[in-house]
Amino acid sequence: MVLNIFTDIHNLLLEYMSEEATHITELILIAAAYLGIFAILGLLLVWLERRVAGFFQLRLGPNRVGPFGLFQTIADALKLVSKELTGTVKADSQLYRIAPYFVITTALMSLALIPFSQEIQAFDINIGLFFLTSVSSIGVIGIFLAGWASNNKYSLIGGMRTGIQMISYELSVGMAIVTMVVLAGTLQISEIIELQKDGWFIFQGHIPAVIAFMIFMIAGTAESNRVPFDLVEAESELGAGFHTEYSGMNFAYYFLAEFVNMFIIASIAVVLFFGGWLSPFGITDAIPFAGLFWFTIKVIGVIFLFMWFRWTFPRFRIDQLLTLEWKYLLPINMVNIVLMALMVWLGLTL
Amino acid sequence: MTNTEIKNKIEKILDGLVFSGEESDFLRIETNKDKIRDLMKKLKEDGELSFDYLFSLTGVDFGEELGVIYHLESVKTRKLIQITVKTKRENAEIDTIHDIFPAAYFNEIEAHEFFGIKFKNHPDLKHLFLPEDWDKGYPMRKDYTDINMLIR
Amino acid sequence: MEEFLTDQLKTQEYFLNMGPQHPATHGVLRLLLKLDGEIIRNVDMDLGFIHRSIEKMCERNTYKQIIHLTDRLDYLSSHMNNEAVCLLVEKALNIEVSDRIKVIRTMMDELTRISSHVLWWGVMGMDIGALTTFMYGFREREMINDIFEETCGARLTMNYNVIGGLRYDLHENFVKRVKEFIKHFKKKLPEYDKLLTNNVIFRKRIEGVGYISEKDAVAYGLNGPTARGSGVSCDIRKIHPYSAYDRVDFEEVIFTEGDSYARYKVRIQEMWQSLSILEQLVDKIPEGEYRVKTKAVIKLPEGDYLQRVEAARGDFGIFVKSTGQKFPYRVKFRSPGFANLTALNKMTQGLKIADLVAVLSTIDIVVPDIDR
């Protein structure tokens, strides 16, 4: 059966090499697979974004290259690969070149924890959510470095804005997650999903969970630097913000990482609130890999919400961004945690 | 308020002005360049006239002389007057009025750039429209020639 | 602690070069910002990146030939600019035009105003970060452009006015299309409010930003919707009515707050007013000739002439000094955008970079108009 595909590969490899070599080969295979997922995911999401943006804006979006314009982003990627890598003369060249890798590495690391279905999860660590939040905050350093190393004032302003934004919104994301962890009682992603078999957490934890979801969505938008929190790029103010001086593939790394980050945020939301790969009412639980379908559907739903935000709202100003976080989201979040704790203590959850 | 009334009022404020065009739609005043600051200040501050809106500042090459034509309007009465100041062609210099009418600031730069009229006490007569290293004279003057100009 | 910070933490003001290639400067305007962190200390501007010296070009052109050059000034209110030249010459030569011409000119003016404001609205949203508004604005603009193209033959540089009337008679579809547009726009304009005006983020971004007092507005020579947002009554259509503005019923939109939001509201309300003017006129276009015969060679008598019209951006003035030749001796275009831009430094003191973008778009500059 399909289920055995992983064991089959494992046995096949064992036939040819020793156990340790097999282990390393498998790691490499998984890494390669995830790199592939990263690229395909990024390209697909870029395509989706442009298509969705088109419909929002009374246009069609890319529809020339391939069916429904699906290959448009691949063509764009090819163009970017073939482009010259430019940079400023006075740039701090080492940091300048390293910076994009911070962003993609962390995005890839987070991707390992995403449970695409019951079977497909590369790294099911018992402190999963904790690991996710900590890793995703490293990515900021890449943006920060890019802003600093480019030796461009626009980049620098963009970079500084990221610093402010991330310090603030990491808190909200973290606390929204903590709220749900209080409900779940575990940090391991697979367990969290298992716990939702009786009902998704957004229903189990009713009001506090809904509030946590809203806060998570707002803070998550900020985390992935999307409108209305795209001050880091803010094309009407800073040109292109932190990646002004990046071209070709270096730029593409940032571009793809941004979309993969959005996917990761959406996945966390799906895991925490909508039961991950679980099907509604367990209708397809018996079919293997059906989780993948449900997971994708849910993630695309959440991503669509992100896109809807992006193509509707204007951008915040930097001080309003901070006001929103420190005066609104954070206090509400704290009260919300207490509420959730009370609910769990009193057994009011569904 | 008719143009004649305006004329009478202005005559009371300051003498030595040349008036014309009372019967047309706006009054024309010609004045000496020494008096321009005085006149502008008084026109602006006079309660009844209150010509407080600098509509435009136009540099003109009169041939023999260079000059500036100011159009002042009163927001209260919506009357417009035209004030002409002339200065000689060499070392053309007129007092700035940008401290009286902030609107004049960039217009004076423009007039300096295109006609070479120096505005005394203007803080920054830079190149605004022309390139920063422009040294080919003053393009809006009538005697300016350039091979790139399309002559008909 | 405070002293320690100021001693140890040395901050430095720095310059940021905004433009000439920058998405927020609406063309090729270059702003030199002196910044303290994100806070603006001074805004200096450098113009002339598309300076074509249209004023000098006019000195070698006949009055008929000047008209099409004014299209290229403020290309979003090209019809008003054309009209200014035509009115100036018609007034100087005492050419009386028929009612039909006047009404058609007025209608075209208002259509141009709507199309300009609609574009401004779209771009304003884009500057603030709401990218979708741009396309919604263009949807309406396209309809108006089609009306223009059908009647005038061009979408942007219409060049429809000629001295003594109009180039062509109205196209037979004109009335039908304008009615369609009015119906369509009446449905869409409330949508603008729902999408952007009432949006809490948008309101927070522009309320109280870029304040300029009524006194300063007059002193800096502000005009048009920008000045009317500060409470200055300066609508040329009311003060010196031209064409058919004396026979239509409309209000001069004035808000007294003086901030960006007031300027925004003025433009939105002006669209409603323009719509009402169109409604009043669309059924009452009088019959008559569309063009008065004029001399082949037009010579203005010696003297100074001034004509002002209310363009979409404000008080567009054209000053002509004639020596009796067939060429004008000196032509000055008093551009509304240039006057409005001079107050930018005043408006943006102590604001942030993001606010500068918002203020710049509520001033609604068109760089060719400023550079001339």
Added chain:
Amino acid sequence: MSYFSDIINGTKTLITGMRITGKYFFVNLFTRKDVITQQYPDNIDTLKMFDRFRGEITLYHNENNEHKCDACTLCVSACPNGSLEVFGDKKPDPETGKNKRYLVKHIYHLEMCTMCGLCIEACPQDALEWGQDYHHVQYDRSKLTKVLNKPGSKLMSGIKG
């Protein structure tokens, strides 16, 4: 209390905005009804410009390859940009024997033309008219200089030279 009402009212305005864009999204997703853009090179065959569209200046030729231009050069003097050049010559008229002007070359510099239409207005014979062609893209600037009179064309009868 305004703290909470601010949040609620703010959220309401955001949702109103999302309703507007969402409406367009779903209409376009399923029906493409509100799509306002044109699929340009695809519709090149069906795209018809309005009759008055000012694409370029053309010299009217009838079916017998005759035009109305008698090379009076009024259009040249009307043009503000010098984008027209007319070369005429004189030859004796076979009927009257008098010298009569005729057109040799009517040169039109499209790259300098601002489509002001003054030449068309100036023409006493109505020989010039607007062309509706809008596709003027060329790789070479010199290709924009056009000769308006077709080869072998001659003056329409009935036009005085």
